[in-house]
Each structure stands twice: as C-alpha cells, then as structure tokens.
Amino acid sequence: MLVDEKILISYGAINEKFKSPELIFHEGGIPKFYYQLASGRVKLNHIDSDGKEFIQTVLTAGQSVCELMLFIDEHYPVNAVVQTPVNVLKIPKMNFKKMLEDHPSISVDINKFLAERLYHKFIMVQNNASLNPEVRLEGILKYLKSFDDNQTPHSFEILLTRQELASTTGLRVETVIRAIKKMESKNMLKIENRKIFY
Missing domain, CATH: 1.10.10.10 (Winged helix-like DNA-binding domain superfamily/Winged helix DNA-binding domain)
Structure with missing residues (x-):
C-alpha cells in the first residue's frame, strides 16, 4: 500500500466503486483527486486517431493512479479504464497536498515510487525501440x-x-x-x- 488507508481517510478520502469497463478519469480531463486502488485492476491507455489502443501500464491494489498529475497543471494524457471491479480511495488534490506537507515521509515514499516508475519507463521505451x-x-x-x-x-x-x-x-x-x-x-x-x- 503506497499510503496507509487510515491516513487517507483522515484527510477526507472516500471509497468509490467502479465496474469494468468504466473510466475513473478520461484523457483530457483535469486532475482533481488522488486515487489509490484498494482492490481491483486498472489500465492506463491512449486511443490514437486510428482507434488503436496503446496501453501505458496496468495498476493493481495498493498502487496510485496518475498521482504525478497532481504536481503539474496539465490534463490527463491517458484514460484510467477499470478492468476488474475496483474499489478506489480518493481525496481532493488540496487535501493530498496538505497530507504531504503534514507527513514528509509519505512525500518521500511517493517520490521514490515515481522515480522507480520513471526509471522502468525509460527502460521500457528503450526496449520498445528494438x-x-x-x-x-x-x-x-x-x-x-x-x-x-x-x-x-x-x-x-x-x-x-x-x-x-x-x-x-x-x-x-x-x-x-x-x-x-x-x-x-x-x-x-x-x-x-x-x-x-x-
């Protein structure tokens, strides 16, 4: 679990349930919440102009969904598509930032998680060039x-x-x-x- 559920709840997290193939958010949407999967599986994808799907990654319980978007003022570059029944803990962006201010160790954990994902994305991009x-x-x-x-x-x-x-x-x-x-x-x-x- 990236962030302890009790801490998320103390900052106003609510449980939200989704079924396949619902979207948690869509490409072009404005990031307003931090999402963490309590259960289930979600894929992040992009559909190109020819209708071809490109899957960025698949996320499972304990992982966060596009949290990096809460640190910049950009729209979502992907869709978050539910693959199996999902239970998501979500908190508003402002509460998320307050939580990070109040709990520097969580901020360090999220930075480490982001760095690991970015590292592996670099490797994956290099491999996809093969x-x-x-x-x-x-x-x-x-x-x-x-x-x-x-x-x-x-x-x-x-x-x-x-x-x-x-x-x-x-x-x-x-x-x-x-x-x-x-x-x-x-x-x-x-x-x-x-x-x-x-």
Missing part, C-alpha cells in the same frame, strides 16, 4: 514485475492478455504469441493454463 519482439516483451514484463516484492523467476503472473501485450509493445498479437513461445523455450517465462508467469 526490432526484436522478445526484447520488447521482456521490457514490459520486467516493468510489470518491478512492482512486486517477489522477484524470483516465474513467480509473477502477467495479468495482461496477449492482445494487451501487443497494445503495450506496438506488436501484432500474432507476433506476441510466437515470441512468448520462444521465450518459454528459453526458460525466460513459464506458461501454465495459458497464463504467463515471469
């Missing part, structure tokens, strides 16, 4: 696993479908399927009941 589909896929798999405490091989279930992996890496779904099979043969990942473990 013509090798395995390199692209390994980049996103490493990024998704980076938020998990257990870093042992094949311990992390990838919650993205093959189509969503394609939308994240810019590859065709057929290419993703072939690359995943090659990666499995190299013991880079494991497939059990069609689920990918990295």
Whole structure:
C-alpha cells in the first residue's frame, strides 16, 4: 500500500466503486483527486486517431493512479479504464497536498515510487525501440514485475492478455504469441493454463 488507508481517510478520502469497463478519469480531463486502488485492476491507455489502443501500464491494489498529475497543471494524457471491479480511495488534490506537507515521509515514499516508475519507463521505451519482439516483451514484463516484492523467476503472473501485450509493445498479437513461445523455450517465462508467469 503506497499510503496507509487510515491516513487517507483522515484527510477526507472516500471509497468509490467502479465496474469494468468504466473510466475513473478520461484523457483530457483535469486532475482533481488522488486515487489509490484498494482492490481491483486498472489500465492506463491512449486511443490514437486510428482507434488503436496503446496501453501505458496496468495498476493493481495498493498502487496510485496518475498521482504525478497532481504536481503539474496539465490534463490527463491517458484514460484510467477499470478492468476488474475496483474499489478506489480518493481525496481532493488540496487535501493530498496538505497530507504531504503534514507527513514528509509519505512525500518521500511517493517520490521514490515515481522515480522507480520513471526509471522502468525509460527502460521500457528503450526496449520498445528494438526490432526484436522478445526484447520488447521482456521490457514490459520486467516493468510489470518491478512492482512486486517477489522477484524470483516465474513467480509473477502477467495479468495482461496477449492482445494487451501487443497494445503495450506496438506488436501484432500474432507476433506476441510466437515470441512468448520462444521465450518459454528459453526458460525466460513459464506458461501454465495459458497464463504467463515471469
């Protein structure tokens, strides 16, 4: 959990529930709240002018949703799309800033979280520049696993479908399927009941 729920509630957090495929916020919207997932899964995506989806990341319980937008005066560059039933704790932007002033250790934790995400995004962008589909896929798999405490091989279930992996890496779904099979043969990942473990 990024911020303790009791602290969020003490700063006016309310619980809000969403069902798939509802939006928590939409691209172009004005950031007004800090959102933290108490349960469920949310993807951050962008739909280009041709209607093609590009998935930035998938967030799970304990993670915050686009908190970086509360530090700048810009509109959301992505949609936050609910993938499974979600329970979100949300507090107004002003309460969020007050909480950070009152609790410097939370500010440090959020800065660390932002820095880790930015670092892994740099690596993912570098990998996505590769013509090798395995390199692209390994980049996103490493990024998704980076938020998990257990870093042992094949311990992390990838919650993205093959189509969503394609939308994240810019590859065709057929290419993703072939690359995943090659990666499995190299013991880079494991497939059990069609689920990918990295």
